[in-house]
Amino acid sequence: MDNLAQLIKECGVELYDDEIVSENGRKIYRVYITKSGGVNLDDCEKVSRLLSPIFDVTPPVDGDYNLEVSSPGLERKLEKPKHFIKSIGELVSIKTQDYTIKGHLVKADENSIAVQNDEGILQINLSEIKKAKTYLEW
Numbered sequence: 293m294d295n296l297a298q299l300i301k302e303c304g305v306e307l308y309d310d311e312i313v314s315e316n317g318r319k320i321y322r323v324y325i326t327k328s329g330g331v332n333l334d335d336c337e338k339v340s341r342l343l344s345p346i347f348d349v350t351p352p353v354d355g356d357y358n359l360e361v362s363s364p365g366l367e368r369k370l371e372k373p374k375h376f377i378k379s380i381g382e383l384v385s386i387k388t389q390d391y392t393i394k395g396h397l398v399k400a401d402e403n404s405i406a407v408q409n410d411e412g413i414l415q416i417n418l419s420e421i422k423k424a425k426t427y428l429e430w
Contacts, residue, residue: 331363376400
């Protein structure tokens with residue numbers, strides 16, 4: 293993934309995450325990119341054009357697959373410490389084994405986060421988090 297991040301940086305964007313999913317019997321290798329001010333279609337095309345010939349020689353997955361390059365979206369999953377750190381100030385929904393909390397992400401580092409809501413500020417270790425995502429209030 294470090295090599296992938298370096299390659300993608302050449303297109304003026306950052307690697308947010310990548311995943312392999314199966315949808316309707318098709319294997320899809322998804323690459324999520326971000327940049328300040330937001331990702332546009334040209335950014336996605338640029339990354340796709342850069343990666344396609346490389347993946348023709350060294351495929352990221354076994355067998356047939358489709359490559360998709362996109363933004364992680366406004367409501368996106370948070371898994372890695374860097375995801376939380378970049379999301380400070382946003383609304384988050386955090387699920388642990390024992391509870392679910394929603395609020396503003398006010399602090400994040402390599403080991404823990406802090407979420408503030410009407411009940412106060414709750415410190416949560418990243419190792420306790422089962423599922424996390426940003427969300428928008430409409």
